[in-house]
Amino acid sequence: MEYLKIFFMNTALLITLAYLANLIYKHTITYVPERGKKVSWVLLAIFAGWISSFFGYRLEEHVIFDLRFVPLIISTLAYPHPFILIIIGVGTGLTRLTFGINEAAVAGVLNLSILGFVCAGLSFWIRRTTASIMNKGLVTILVVNLMNVINITIFGVIPAREYITDIMPVTLPAGLGLSILFALIIRDFQLELLRNGQVVRANELLSAQTEELHKNKIVLEKRAEQLMMASQYKSEFLANMSHELRTPLNSIINLSQLIEENEASLTPEEMAEYAGIIHRSGEDLLTLINDILDLSKVEAGKLDILKEDLNVSEIPELLAVQFSVSARQKGLEFNIALHDDVPLVIHSDPQRVQQILRNLLSNAIKFTVSGHVSLNIRTLERKEGALERRWIVFDVEDSGIGIAAEKHDIIFEAFQQADQTIGRKYGGTGLGLSISNDLARLLGGFITLQSQEDQGSQFSLYLPL
Structure with missing residues (x-):
């Protein structure tokens, strides 16, 4: 017991x-x-x-x-x-x-x-x-x-x-x-x-x-804000577009009507002047329509890239003919430099490469009041992981109004500009950089930006060699 x-x-x-x-x-x-x-x-x-x-x-x-x-x-x-x-x-x-x-x-x-x-x-x-x-x-x-x-x-x-x-x-x-x-x-x-x-x-x-839901809520709120801003930008874009379309159309309609009604009394000099205005208005209208078509094709994934041999040595001459007059009219110094180590021929889409460079140079001249605009063509080797890749780089530099650091990303989005007053002051729809950025990506390259407000900008187009 x-x-x-x-x-x-x-x-x-x-x-x-x-x-x-x-x-x-x-x-x-x-x-x-x-x-x-x-x-x-x-x-x-x-x-x-x-x-x-x-x-x-x-x-x-x-x-x-x-x-x-x-x-x-x-x-x-x-x-x-x-x-x-x-x-x-x-x-x-x-x-x-x-x-x-x-x-x-x-x-x-x-x-x-x-x-x-x-x-x-x-x-x-x-x-x-x-x-x-x-x-x-x-x-x-x-x-x-x-x-x-x-x-x-x-x-x-x-x-x-x-x-x-x-x-x-x-x-x-x-x-x-x-x-x-x-x-x-x-x-x-x-x-x-x-x-x-x-x-x-x-x-x-x-x-x-709960924390994940809170984070998702913040993301959704930001996304909603972005969508609201995108809607606002599209509304502003449509307002600008109506203005951009009306201006050349009005010029074409009014001047053609003037020529039709007063053909007998117009001097040859006046006829030539009116014809020149009609021609430039038509070109502006065509450029605008092409930009809209390119943007829609990029967003739909239907923009064709046709790669072939591109003669790099011809680019300075072609761009000089197109932009030297515009730069001289604004009193700007315009220079194009081609480095000796740049290959004479690269394999890319000549039409799209020139379209990107025209957009970048057009913006540079548009937003530069005094000083200079330059195009510098060079090569660069960049290490990406274990690989060493060679690039051809097109640097478009200007001494214009510059872009604030917080605006560097949004200017590459469709319908957006660094400041909405820019569209009213300088014109344009805010499509050029967005299209150029998409085209650079389709060509296997990219575009970088270095800029400070009131200190000019440098856009660099990188294409793979």
Whole structure:
């Protein structure tokens, strides 16, 4: 009967210790890394074994009966790692020496050390078997209790006959029953921990989803703002477009009507002047229509790029003829430089390359009141990862009004200019740079911008060699 009292006391102590450990785990250990949790478990299991021995039943002065092997059983089910179980077994055995070093203490150390190795062997089976947690627990409890009986019989200081006939019939059933009871209680603790862990993870997931939704909301708000701005820019574009279309159309209609009604009275000089205005208005109108068609083709992905040999040496002459007069009329210095290392012929689309350069030079002259406009043609080697790529670069530089740093990106978007007053002051629809940027991309290159407000600009067209 004394064995049962002590064993029940041991179980009560272990349950109390488990409850306290559960509280400590919730508020402290749950936040430490996995390695810290394992170390905490090992120390707790060894301490639980020592508590069990401290309140164990003393059959003689040095012989103690207790349930110090129960924490080892629970550890086998909770942390089925061989090394951890061996440490718990040996560590629990060594705590027996704190009650005095004698033959019974040495037997206790040997017993728990052997049980630690037995549990280490069971851990391999637990991790590989498909049996339920209940069956795993019953097998572990039975094996450890039986091994405990065998060890005491072989290594214990009590005569084997006396132990088998008088003590073991009481301690073995009590140990099995109380081990199962304690395992069930610990299982409830473990399930509660799992539920708490699931709640914590659910809260973390919910917080992460809430944060993600908040970020998506911000992105959607920005996108809505961009769409609103795009709608505004398109409205302004349509207003500008109506003006840009009406101006050359009115010139063509009015002057042609004037010629028709007064053909007999007009001098040859007047006829030539009116014809020149009609011709320029027609060219402006055609350029505007071509820009709109190019933009629609790019957005639809239907703009054809026809690559062929392009004679680079002809570009300075062609552009000089087209823009030198415009620059001279505004009192601007206009220069074109072709470096010696530039290849005479490249493989690209001549029409689109010239279209990009005409757009860039036209803008440079338009937005430059005084100073200079220049085109510099050179080659450049750029390292991209492990590859070294060669480019031909067309630098269009001016001393014009410049572009603020925060406007560098938006000016390459359709219908947008650095400042909406620019369209009214200098004219234009804001399509040229957008089309040029898309064309450069289709040619395998890109356009860069270096500019500061009131300090001029440099647009650079990069085409691969």
